Amino acid sequence: MRVLIIGAAGMIGRKLTARLADGTPLGKPVEHLTLVDVVAPSSPPGFPAAELRTADLSKPGAATGLLDGRPDLIFHLAAIVSGEAEADFEKGYRVNLDGTRNLFEAIRQQSGYCPRVVFTSSVAVFGAPFPAAIGDEFHTTPLTSYGTQKAIGELLLADYSRRGFLDGVGVRLPTICIRPGLPNKAASGFFSGILREPLAGQEAVLPVSEDVRHWFASPRAAIGMVLHAATLDSGPLGWRRTLSMPGLSATVGDQIEALRRVAGEKAVRLIRREPDPAIQAIVGGWAQNFDASRATSLGFTAETSFDQIIQAHIEDELGGRIPVSA
């Protein structure tokens, strides 16, 4: 099967590529893999013949060239993140909306072609006030431009699917935790930082109170969701093509207790409380809990405890051992 990954240089893109090299998670061998991003993606181990492309979908015509090989499966992961889309209004709409629409349009203009398109959306399509658990029929009223652009992408995905131009499946990913790599300035950064840094023997700052609740899945679970979206029978979806993914509803306190169980008190002591009312206010508007019945019934899965999320990080990022406890 021929696979195209757009946004291949990002965290999900790199992990997805690595996973595709490890067995046949799509059920069929990947005969041709094209990796695309605005910066050159790196050549992945396991795919010596992967085609590496640099392209900006928001540029007219850029998407068309990516379809030359008629990929059977397209992962559309490319987006600028929430903070950047909020800071740069025009860039957010150009990359996240025009880029997505240009891709769907380029697919539509190929005759006799209807690839599976997996679109990564986000819980940012929802905006407070929320019910106790956000169900599958709750409306999308985003409170960021990023969330707006993702909600529009979902609508386009459904309409282009209904019209037979593509076979789209959208996944609204939970907040990914523990995000590997360096600390960043995103308002959500501390959710990963308060676990990742202590597990590496480093100090971390906690800017909110321990009762803050949010919706999580590990990077490993997110890759599982994206792969399941690539292979499931889209018939039962009807034209409601985007699904809220399962996840774990947990408080910061739950995170800390799991860290204590997995890595001990010494790790927990590396978390320094430094309340930041601005971050507390932002995070207070985020989704806390979902009833993801529809996705669950279709076979999507996520972790059910923060211990599992931490364990996945130790296995996937730390080579199976915790430096701090050494």
Place this chain on the structure above:
Amino acid sequence: MRVLIIGAAGMIGRKLTARLADGTPLGKPVEHLTLVDVVAPSSPPGFPAAELRTADLSKPGAATGLLDGRPDLIFHLAAIVSGEAEADFEKGYRVNLDGTRNLFEAIRQQSGYCPRVVFTSSVAVFGAPFPAAIGDEFHTTPLTSYGTQKAIGELLLADYSRRGFLDGVGVRLPTICIRPGLPNKAASGFFSGILREPLAGQEAVLPVSEDVRHWFASPRAAIGMVLHAATLDSGPLGWRRTLSMPGLSATVGDQIEALRRVAGEKAVRLIRREPDPAIQAIVGGWAQNFDASRATSLGFTAETSFDQIIQAHIEDELGGRIPVSA
């Protein structure tokens, strides 16, 4: 106050213009009125100095020129209808999505400017399956390209409002009944036709069964909704800027009984039953009932019986008398 009506040549646009000429429904006098459509709007009685413009918002730059006078209030009513947007995919996206986005962008690019923008959306943003009554938090999963384009317009309206570029209020209008004018080929046409034609002494065809239920408001009520959206305090809306409008949930049987009460058996006998399974199937996917609590609490109103809807037609379109009973 300075008012701009885009889509002024359509049914709502013409009735809105006429209503603006009749007293001060906006609470303040209209000092300047600009009427815009893709075809030249006609000069309205009551506004001898109205500025008549021809413009296609989907053309780059066309929207900017309409903002020269810095209107305080913009009615954005322009759209191609459901059937046309379904038949011509590209035109639908060009007019209904690009046109709307171009308008909002042109407004954003004016510095120090934040006009009230009233956007007419539609119950077509919803797609079956439905709950018994569609509440204010039900998700938008349109089953037409038109509904998709309107749902995207709602998202843009909210985001541009949140960012402070405009002060948007969206109204999801019920199916307008009795729509004046000639019969048309729209799947929904019979809802008006089975009343309008008999009231005018003409035969009408009923292609569906009498238990078909749908959501209605008169043209007069729709104008009232659009005017209320123009003047209400948008603060209580937060960033949920589009509201499902109140309406009347009624069956075809209810319509016929009301016709009998208002115009007598002779009128009812002019309805000829000619079942059309294709139309029955289309109409079966449409919204039947709403719980429009939010709009109602904000002062939006509609008719509560089909007798009132028929009476509004007799008063507004037939000069107060029913030809058939003559």
